[in-house]
Amino acid sequence: MKNTLAKISIGLLLVGCGVKNPSNDIATSLPIKSSMDLTQAEEDKVPVVINPGRFVQDSVTYFLPKVVQGTYSVSDFGKYIEDFKAYDYEGNEIAVNNLDNNSWLIPNATQLDKIAYKVNDTYDIENVTIGTPFSPSGTNIEPENFVLNLHGFIGYFDVLKNNQYSLEVKAPTAMKRTSALQKVATETSEDGLNTTDKYFASRYFEITDNPMMYGDLDVEEFQVGDIKIVLSVYSPNKIHKASKIKETVYKMMEAQKEYLGDINSTLRYDIYLYLAPSTEKSPTGFGALEHHTSTVVVLPEQMPDEALASAMIDVVSHEFFHIVTPLSVHSEDVHYFDYNAPTFSKHLWMYEGVTEYFATLFQVNRGLVDEDEFYSKIRDKIQNASEFDDSMSFTVMSENIIEKQYESNYANVYEKGALIGMCIDILMREASEGKRGILSLMKELSLKYGKDKPFEDDKIIEEIIAMTYPSVGEFLHTHVIGTTPINYDTFFNKVGLAVKEEKIETSYIQNGRELIFAGNMATGSIFFTEQVVDNSFWHENGVKPNDDVLEINGEKLTIQNVNKILGATLEWEEGDDLEIKLNRAGEDVVIKTKITQSYTYGKKLTVIENPTEKQLELRKAWLKG
Numbered sequence: 001m002k003n004t005l006a007k008i009s010i011g012l013l014l015v016g017c018g019v020k021n022p023s024n025d026i027a028t029s030l031p032i033k034s035s036m037d038l039t040q041a042e043e044d045k046v047p048v049v050i051n052p053g054r055f056v057q058d059s060v061t062y063f064l065p066k067v068v069q070g071t072y073s074v075s076d077f078g079k080y081i082e083d084f085k086a087y088d089y090e091g092n093e094i095a096v097n098n099l100d101n102n103s104w105l106i107p108n109a110t111q112l113d114k115i116a117y118k119v120n121d122t123y124d125i126e127n128v129t130i131g132t133p134f135s136p137s138g139t140n141i142e143p144e145n146f147v148l149n150l151h152g153f154i155g156y157f158d159v160l161k162n163n164q165y166s167l168e169v170k171a172p173t174a175m176k177r178t179s180a181l182q183k184v185a186t187e188t189s190e191d192g193l194n195t196t197d198k199y200f201a202s203r204y205f206e207i208t209d210n211p212m213m214y215g216d217l218d219v220e221e222f223q224v225g226d227i228k229i230v231l232s233v234y235s236p237n238k239i240h241k242a243s244k245i246k247e248t249v250y251k252m253m254e255a256q257k258e259y260l261g262d263i264n265s266t267l268r269y270d271i272y273l274y275l276a277p278s279t280e281k282s283p284t285g286f287g288a289l290e291h292h293t294s295t296v297v298v299l300p301e302q303m304p305d306e307a308l309a310s311a312m313i314d315v316v317s318h319e320f321f322h323i324v325t326p327l328s329v330h331s332e333d334v335h336y337f338d339y340n341a342p343t344f345s346k347h348l349w350m351y352e353g354v355t356e357y358f359a360t361l362f363q364v365n366r367g368l369v370d371e372d373e374f375y376s377k378i379r380d381k382i383q384n385a386s387e388f389d390d391s392m393s394f395t396v397m398s399e400n401i402i403e404k405q406y407e408s409n410y411a412n413v414y415e416k417g418a419l420i421g422m423c424i425d426i427l428m429r430e431a432s433e434g435k436r437g438i439l440s441l442m443k444e445l446s447l448k449y450g451k452d453k454p455f456e457d458d459k460i461i462e463e464i465i466a467m468t469y470p471s472v473g474e475f476l477h478t479h480v481i482g483t484t485p486i487n488y489d490t491f492f493n494k495v496g497l498a499v500k501e502e503k504i505e506t507s508y509i510q511n512g513r514e515l516i517f518a519g520n521m522a523t524g525s526i527f528f529t530e531q532v533v534d535n536s537f538w539h540e541n542g543v544k545p546n547d548d549v550l551e552i553n554g555e556k557l558t559i560q561n562v563n564k565i566l567g568a569t570l571e572w573e574e575g576d577d578l579e580i581k582l583n584r585a586g587e588d589v590v591i592k593t594k595i596t597q598s599y600t601y602g603k604k605l606t607v608i609e610n611p612t613e614k615q616l617e618l619r620k621a622w623l624k625g
Contacts, residue, residue: 026054031164031200034154038171038214039194044141045082045118048153052160055109062104062115064155065339068137068208070290072344072401072410075133077152078102084117102340119153124281135285135298140274145215145234146171147274149289149296150181151208156339165201169212170194176217178232180270180294181210205337209291213272218242224253228268235275239301240308245273248309252317255366259358263324263443270294271316275301278564288315292327292451295319302564304571313368318359326351328446335454345457348398349480353417354438357425360418364623371623375605378422379499382488383513383603385415390485394420395461419488420480424472426491426622431469434621441468495619496611502604508569511535511600517549517566519559525549525583526557537598541591544584551581 033051040047050062064078078101086096086104088111096115097105106112122138132138133152140147154167171177173188173195185198201207218233220242231249233242249271276282276298288297297319299311326334331345345351360381364374388409394416397406425438444467449455455463461481465473478484492498510516516531516538530545532538549557557565572578572595582589611619 026056031166032157032160033166033168035168036148036153036170038146038169038175041141041143041146044121044124046141046146046153047116047118049114049116050155051114052112052157052163055112055159057109057159059105059107060109060112060160061099061158062106062155063158063340064102065151065208066102067339067342067402068149068151069334069337071134071137072348073134073407074131074402075137076101076131077133078155080120080122080139080152082118082120084115086115087113089113121147122152123147123276123283126283126285127280133285134287134289135274135276135283136287136289136296138283138285140283142215144236145217145274146213147234147272147296148212148214150211151339154207156204162203164203165207167199167201167207168196169199169214170196171214175214176219176232177212177214178217178219178230178270178272179210179212180268180291181206181212208339209293211270211272211291211294211296213274220246222246222250224250225257227253227257227266229253230268230270231273232271233273233275235301236277237301240275240305244305245308245312248312249316252313252368253320255368256317256320256362259362259366259439260321260324261443263328263446266293266323268293269320272296273312274298275303277301278561288319290319290322292323300563300567302567304567307567307570313363314359317362318356321355321358321362322351324358324442324446325355327451329442329449330451330454331457331460332454333457342402344399344401346395346399347457347460348401348413349394349417349420352413353419354421354442356414356418357421358439361422361425361623372606374623375497376504378419379603379605380513381415381418382499385412385419388412388416390416391483393483394480416486419486423475423479423486423488423491424468426494426618427471427475428468429618429621429625430494431471434617434625436468437622437625492605494615495622496608496615497605497619498608499603499605501601502606503599504602504604506535506598506600508535508537508572508598509566512602517562519562520548521559524559526559526562534600535598536600537596540596541593542589543580543582543591546584547589548583549580550583550588551579553577553579 030053035049037047064081066076067074084096084098084104086094086106088094094108094111097107099105121141122132123135123140126132126135137149139149139152171194173193177197179199181199181201183197184200186195188195213232213234215234218235218241220231222229229249231242231246233240233245270293272294283298286299288295295316297315299308303311331347333343333345360377363369364371392409397409400406401410421438428436428438428441441464461476465476479486489499506512511531511534514531516529516535517526518529519526525548527546527548528538528543532543532545551557552565555565574595574597576595578595579590579592
């Protein structure tokens with residue numbers, strides 16, 4: 001560690017002191033010096049300066065990423081760059097050719113001293129611009145908050161892909177800041193108002209893999225085993241506190257650590273939680289983006305505590321499980337990722353599907369949810385997966401995921417992908433008499449490969465088959481490589497479960513997954529759909545299809561505030577008073593009642609009567625093994 005720090009310090013010293021003779025400052029020999037000045041942010045734009053050192057070739061190209069890892073979609077971060085300029089060593093502007101959304105050619109590279117540009121953020125244009133990046137991979141620039149996904153600010157040169165980077169971020173001293181990137185120094189201005197944080201990255205991947213958050217943050221740090229967890233929360237209206245969210249995260253990650261056992265690949269893990277307020281310029285791409293030792297999460301600020309806790313368990317646990325794959329187990333496409341001409345692995349079923357399966361299974365395995373709730377989650381995934389092309393080869397879809405004919409099926413990696421993981425798990429438990437499952441398989445693969453050794457994409461299926469059982473091979477060839485839909489009843493029967501039509505609990509805004517409200521864009525009103533007749537609470541209180549909702553408990557309901565008002569129904573408790581004012585065919589109807597549990601009818605995964613001893617043993621090994 002001392003040697004590493006010494007090398008870093010020397011590198012930064014050389015960059016910081018400058019070079020009298022530019023011809024000796026060869027670009028390939030020093031870190032690329034980059035800087036961002038948050039104190040100069042204006043109109044949601046941050047100035048960036050990149051000093052690569054002296055080039056010896058005639059021309060170079062500078063890129064911002066077209067695609068970033070973990071998103072599997074085109075983001076075109078170069079579209080948010082403005083006022084891009086290049087300067088020679090005398091401070092004169094030199095020619096630049098903007099080749100496309102994400103690349104700039106500098107013809108006279110031997111004259112280049114530095115480039116400078118401004119970065120516009122993405123959060124406040126999500127609702128008015130098509131094709132903006134997924135919110136957790138995007139950027140936010142506000143006086144009170146900066147979400148710094150660095151791939152949106154810092155790019156790379158085509159001839160310097162393996163160079164180190166130094167990064168300086170200048171911000172008001174009073175502003176809180178957290179970063180997963182290695183900080184090597186800080187420097188405060190003489191008046192004490194501004195502080196510059198100095199970071200180091202061994203290659204461009206570390207720039208893209210280590211987000212930051214600056215601003216009016218609420219930060220909690222705590223230990224889970226030997227992992228330091230840093231939870232940074234931005235709640236603009238102070239609705240949620242990091243100390244409260246910490247309780248959920250601690251319990252969840254402690255259970256994850258116990259579930260993973262000896263898989264341990266990081267000593268620090270950062271969680272950046274941006275809670276979006278209910279405004280027109282707020283991000284709406286709710287979810288999270290994984291990084292090797294951190295995750296960026298975007299969720300609605302209006303979520304009640306219980307709903308937020310549930311979302312954090314589902315979302316963050318998924319991202320944390322990525323330390324297994326793709327951190328420890330990944331293909332060459334992932335390891336040598338090309339941000340502007342990417343190729344994609346065939347194995348999203350493993351990267352996202354198995355990860356999602358772990359995030360679902362560990363909850364019942366460690367007692368965070370009961371078996372019925374776990375079965376409900378599995379049933380929901382089957383229902384969700386049915387909305388996608390069930391006869392599409394998962395490996396073909398994965399390899400071509402950003403192509404139009406496949407991209408619309410991407411979300412199925414979290415549904416059918418997780419179910420693929422479940423089926424492999426049950427098959428392995430069955431063949432090994434309960435001793436091995438998909439977690440043990442991933443452990444074996446991580447020992448064989450690890451974070452620094454990628455597998456060959458076209459060979460990993462046969463390797464897995466050789467490491468497991470013929471039944472796993474038949475399943476992978478038939479249902480993952482092949483196009484045959486999975487008969488889940490076959491797998492449920494092995495563990496003594498079956499899908500039956502039963503009365504199930506539901507919410508006051510949907511039946512299972514179907515919303516019972518819709519909006520009329522012409523009138524700006526919200527009305528009950530035909531599905532309301534299958535929601536016991538509303539049906540028993542006399543609500544009819546096409547009733548317009550005027551007010552709920554005295555508060556007018558409009559398209560503008562629908563998320564806030566209907567979101568509040570998640571906090572309703574049995575026995576609460578409710579008054580709802582409707583318009584039915586031009587006449588006002590007022591219903592005064594008390595809240596009762598609502599039910600609907602749907603398919604439910606449940607235990608069968610009189611299961612065999614073999615089914616019971618396999619189910620126990622599956623859920624608790």
